[in-house]
Amino acid sequence: MTRGQFIRRIGKPVLWMACLTPVIIMVYDGFTGGLSANPIEDITHRTGTTALVLLLVTLGVSPIKRWTAIGALIALRRPLGLFAFFYGTLHFLTYLVLDQFFAWGFIVEDIMDRPYITVGFTALVLLIPLAVTSTKGWIKRLGAKRWNTLHRLVYLSAAGGVLHFLWLVKADTRKPIVFGVILVGLLATRLQRRSGRKRSVPAQSRPATLEAAAGSE
Amino acid sequence: MLIKRASDIKASEITPEHLYLSRRRFIGGTAALGVVATARVSAPWAFGDSTDARVESGRQDDEKLTSFDDVTTYNNFYEFGTGKGDPARNAHTLVPNPWSVTVEGECHKPGEYDLDDLLRGITTEERIYRLRCVEAWSMVIPWEGFSLNRLLPRFEPSSNARFVEFTTLYAPEQMPGQGRNVLEWPYVEGLRMDEAMHPLAIFATGLYGRPLPNQNGAPFRLVVPWKYGFKSIKSIVRIRFTASQPRNSWNIAAPREYGFYSNVNPEVDHPRWSQARERRIGQFFKRRTLMFNGYADEVAHLYEGMDLRVNF
Numbered sequence: 001m002t003r004g005q006f007i008r009r010i011g012k013p014v015l016w017m018a019c020l021t022p023v024i025i026m027v028y029d030g031f032t033g034g035l036s037a038n039p040i041e042d043i044t045h046r047t048g049t050t051a052l053v054l055l056l057v058t059l060g061v062s063p064i065k066r067w068t069a070i071g072a073l074i075a076l077r078r079p080l081g082l083f084a085f086f087y088g089t090l091h092f093l094t095y096l097v098l099d100q101f102f103a104w105g106f107i108v109e110d111i112m113d114r115p116y117i118t119v120g121f122t123a124l125v126l127l128i129p130l131a132v133t134s135t136k137g138w139i140k141r142l143g144a145k146r147w148n149t150l151h152r153l154v155y156l157s158a159a160g161g162v163l164h165f166l167w168l169v170k171a172d173t174r175k176p177i178v179f180g181v182i183l184v185g186l187l188a189t190r191l192q193r194r195s196g197r198k199r200s201v202p203a204q205s206r207p208a209t210l211e212a213a214a215g216s217e
Numbered sequence: 218m219l220i221k222r223a224s225d226i227k228a229s230e231i232t233p234e235h236l237y238l239s240r241r242r243f244i245g246g247t248a249a250l251g252v253v254a255t256a257r258v259s260a261p262w263a264f265g266d267s268t269d270a271r272v273e274s275g276r277q278d279d280e281k282l283t284s285f286d287d288v289t290t291y292n293n294f295y296e297f298g299t300g301k302g303d304p305a306r307n308a309h310t311l312v313p314n315p316w317s318v319t320v321e322g323e324c325h326k327p328g329e330y331d332l333d334d335l336l337r338g339i340t341t342e343e344r345i346y347r348l349r350c351v352e353a354w355s356m357v358i359p360w361e362g363f364s365l366n367r368l369l370p371r372f373e374p375s376s377n378a379r380f381v382e383f384t385t386l387y388a389p390e391q392m393p394g395q396g397r398n399v400l401e402w403p404y405v406e407g408l409r410m411d412e413a414m415h416p417l418a419i420f421a422t423g424l425y426g427r428p429l430p431n432q433n434g435a436p437f438r439l440v441v442p443w444k445y446g447f448k449s450i451k452s453i454v455r456i457r458f459t460a461s462q463p464r465n466s467w468n469i470a471a472p473r474e475y476g477f478y479s480n481v482n483p484e485v486d487h488p489r490w491s492q493a494r495e496r497r498i499g500q501f502f503k504r505r506t507l508m509f510n511g512y513a514d515e516v517a518h519l520y521e522g523m524d525l526r527v528n529f
Binding site: 036037038040041098099100101106109110114115116167168170171172174 | 283284286287290291295299301302352354399400470471489490491494496498499501502503
């Protein structure tokens with residue numbers, strides 16, 4: 001088995017199981033009294049934190065791929081990104097259904113008047129076009145260059161997620177700040193790469209496959 | 218309106234064991250989506266000074282006691298960590314006995330008092346109060362306690378005593394959360410003298426008929442039910458009578474968000490979230506927050522003429 005085959009045949013399923021674990025634990029805890037006395041708040045926090053963590057991990061795939069020179073790792077980025085979107089959606093649905101129970105007036109007011117919700121909602125909405133265009137078909141339709149440009153929105157979304165977290169805590173800013181520092185670090189690797197690339201792009205290093213082209217950010 | 222003494226409580230009003238020993242069954246609870254609360258009649262609101270004027274209080278329907286389990290495992294007590302479950306997990310290192318309280322400031326009988334001596338001769342009674350957190354969740358808790366106005370006069374506050382300030386224990390070896398300055402330690406709070414002397418304001422030494430668990434502020438705490446929960450300072454070691462308004466910890470941490478008076482007020486939002494509604498722990502649907510947490514009849518007069526938006 002080649003390394004690429006290993007990642008696709010074994011790495012991906014393992015990744016799926018790992019990404020599904022948080023929601024499985026939530027359901028289990030829900031049935032066994034393992035959630036806090038405010039279970040809606042508990043689920044909201046767990047889904048939100050998981051979404052943000054997965055978003056940061058997604059942003060970590062390309063740097064790790066470059067440092068390890070294991071190009072096949074790029075195959076893990078799409079499922080990770082989609083799971084981040086999955087948990088972000090669960091987070092929003094928890095708010096919509098369990099917390100507010102479809103109280104549209106309060107929901108609209110929240111999104112418009114509470115900056116931390118405005119920025120959080122925006123961060124989620126930004127992920128929608130990315131989730132929709134995550135397939136190979138869409139990379140082809142848009143072309144690698146336009147696809148890459150569109151998917152730069154993920155940085156904005158991650159920043160929105162960190163701000164959302166920072167603006168909702170009462171006083172304990174430790175976790176949001178850690179996430180923020182990690183995000184800044186991940187962004188720094190891109191900037192570093194961009195300034196390095198401006199010098200020259202020799203013919204041999206041009207990407208051979210569509211996915212690799214899309215993964216060149 | 219009755220003071221509930223043990224003999225007065227009907228068997229039907231005693232919280233069934235399963236309620237206060239029960240674990241939360243969230244999915245089971247919401248399986249009955251659309252069914253609000255319970256048919257069980259809650260114990261009437263009971264408070265007042267046992268010797269003098271009995272203060273009337275309206276009773277809300279469908280308000281039942283929050284389970285003992287929830288009351289003792291969902292806490293904001295940053296001295297033991299900032300997670301809601303942290304105090305229950307970590308507060309075992311607190312040593313609530315022996316405990317002394319230092320009384321100082323504008324009074325004629327200052328001193329360091331052993332808590333047992335202070336409480337000798339004071340009979341506690343059950344006070345069932347709503348507790349509304351500034352985070353927009355709330356509980357109904359059967360405290361064991363007594364009005365401040367039964368204890369404070371003992372220290373003979375002078376005419377200069379316009380406020381009273383309370384301080385929590387500072388002991389990082391007992392309270393590991395104090396190793397981080399997430400808030401400035403020790404925790405301080407304060408009341409205007411007329412608020413402190415109001416019969417509704419109590420010192421609590423127990424809940425559900427048992428001594429205060431550590432995570433609920435053992436051995437001796439304040440409960441001021443018409444204000445946001447952070448005013449109900451826990452594990453008190455100092456009482457100081459002051460002429461000027463004391464500082465309070467959440468106001469120090471975020472002066473634009475937390476004031477001194479902090480009366481529960483659905484019309485004055487927190488800068489970052491609404492205060493119009495709250496989640497009653499154990500219930501699915503949110504409920505409207507009440508002015509002064511439902512104690513307006515008893516305490517609104519204390520704030521006549523005050524702009525509660527300015528004095529938030």
